[in-house]
Amino acid sequence: MSTPWRKEFLPFSRPDISEAEIAAVGDVLRSGWITTGAQTAAFENEFRDYCGSDGAVAVASATGGLHVVLEALNIGPGDEVITPSLTWVSTVNLLALRGATPVFADINSETLLLEPAAVEAALTPRTRAVIPVHFAGVPVDLQPLRELAAKRGIALIEDAAHAAGTEYCGEKIGARGTTIFSFHPIKNLTTGEGGMICSDDSALLERVRRLKFHGLGVDAFDRAAQGRSPQAEVLEPGYKYNLTDIAAALGRGQLRRLDEFIARRTELAQLYRELLEGMPEILPLGLPEYSFRHAWHLFVVRVASERITRDDFMAELKARNIGTGLHFRAVHSQHYYRDREYSRVPLPHTAWNSARICSLPLFPAMTPDAVRDVVAAIKDIF
Numbered sequence: 001m002s003t004p005w006r007k008e009f010l011p012f013s014r015p016d017i018s019e020a021e022i023a024a025v026g027d028v029l030r031s032g033w034i035t036t037g038a039q040t041a042a043f044e045n046e047f048r049d050y051c052g053s054d055g056a057v058a059v060a061s062a063t064g065g066l067h068v069v070l071e072a073l074n075i076g077p078g079d080e081v082i083t084p085s086l087t088w089v090s091t092v093n094l095l096a097l098r099g100a101t102p103v104f105a106d107i108n109s110e111t112l113l114l115e116p117a118a119v120e121a122a123l124t125p126r127t128r129a130v131i132p133v134h135f136a137g138v139p140v141d142l143q144p145l146r147e148l149a150a151k152r153g154i155a156l157i158e159d160a161a162h163a164a165g166t167e168y169c170g171e172k173i174g175a176r177g178t179t180i181f182s183f184h185p186i187k188n189l190t191t192g193e194g195g196m197i198c199s200d201d202s203a204l205l206e207r208v209r210r211l212k213f214h215g216l217g218v219d220a221f222d223r224a225a226q227g228r229s230p231q232a233e234v235l236e237p238g239y240k241y242n243l244t245d246i247a248a249a250l251g252r253g254q255l256r257r258l259d260e261f262i263a264r265r266t267e268l269a270q271l272y273r274e275l276l277e278g279m280p281e282i283l284p285l286g287l288p289e290y291s292f293r294h295a296w297h298l299f300v301v302r303v304a305s306e307r308i309t310r311d312d313f314m315a316e317l318k319a320r321n322i323g324t325g326l327h328f329r330a331v332h333s334q335h336y337y338r339d340r341e342y343s344r345v346p347l348p349h350t351a352w353n354s355a356r357i358c359s360l361p362l363f364p365a366m367t368p369d370a371v372r373d374v375v376a377a378i379k380d381i382f
Helices: 019-031 038-051 062-072 090-097 116-122 142-152 202-211 245-256 258-276 310-319 348-354 368-381
Strands: 055-059 080-083 101-104 127-130 155-160 178-182 195-199 282-284 299-303 357-360
Touching: 019 245, 038 055, 038 195, 038 245, 055 062, 055 202, 062 090, 062 155, 062 178, 062 195, 062 202, 080 090, 090 101, 116 142, 127 142, 142 155, 195 202, 245 258, 258 282, 258 299, 258 368, 310 357, 310 368
Parallel strands: 080 101, 080 127, 127 155, 155 178
Antiparallel strands: 055 195, 178 195, 282 299, 299 357
């Protein structure tokens, strides 16, 4: 019988790794070729086809992917990039490291998605790009942003770290434009660590492919001989963000099960929403009105109570053997950024949600009874 607490700890997230995927990684380890090779190339092609994209480049992380995209677009000192503050810090860190200025735009208070009107209001002659975030598995309203970017001649770089399998108006995220995915262990699809850049800009992808591996102009290795290709030479200084075949073998298996994972997450999320209905202290996120497919990467709620803070609420759940996540503390409120001039813009919706959001446990192997345990514990707290 479900109780408000559990004997075993329920983690916030747990990757679902099959025996077939473990065997595929073992095959790579036994092959003698464990770095970037045939598995990585196959993973790129399969992910490209899944999204319906023109091209895809695998990278060691979404952060590394954003780094090489910013460099490929020559975004740096004097440039402004519009992005939400309610996002993972890597986006703003990279802008700061490149000498560009982040310009924070407020979000919709219910969906936590970047508002196109807020983006338009933040535009200046120095704006070079907009980085919207597809949050928790829900897509940003892309059409107004695409029109705005095309009209102003600026780049639109989609942060799809939460959005593998998400759809916008019947089209998968990544099908067009430039999009960066994350395959961190908590994501819907994992490679351990890793990411993918999808784009319909072939010139951008060509430079990204070069920059992510030392700036070499041709493939770094002759895979038949398993040695350095003699034609490989540096065309420009680059980085070391290539994905290994070990990671790609896992990713290929995960990709085959991605829709299955999303279906399972959807069932659990719908149960959460049913059981939490009528609880004014706990507010699930609102959903947009346009057509979309939710990938349910996260189940985010807001703690809207005067009797308990979000941090104390998370501690109370932990005391009942239930893990939680926090996605995210607003970047502009964090130590390095809070006193910067660009962090002084009013962001009321961002600030309100940043103080209250909490991610409840959600992963494919989780059971409906575990969802009931979480909700029973929440009711016990209140």
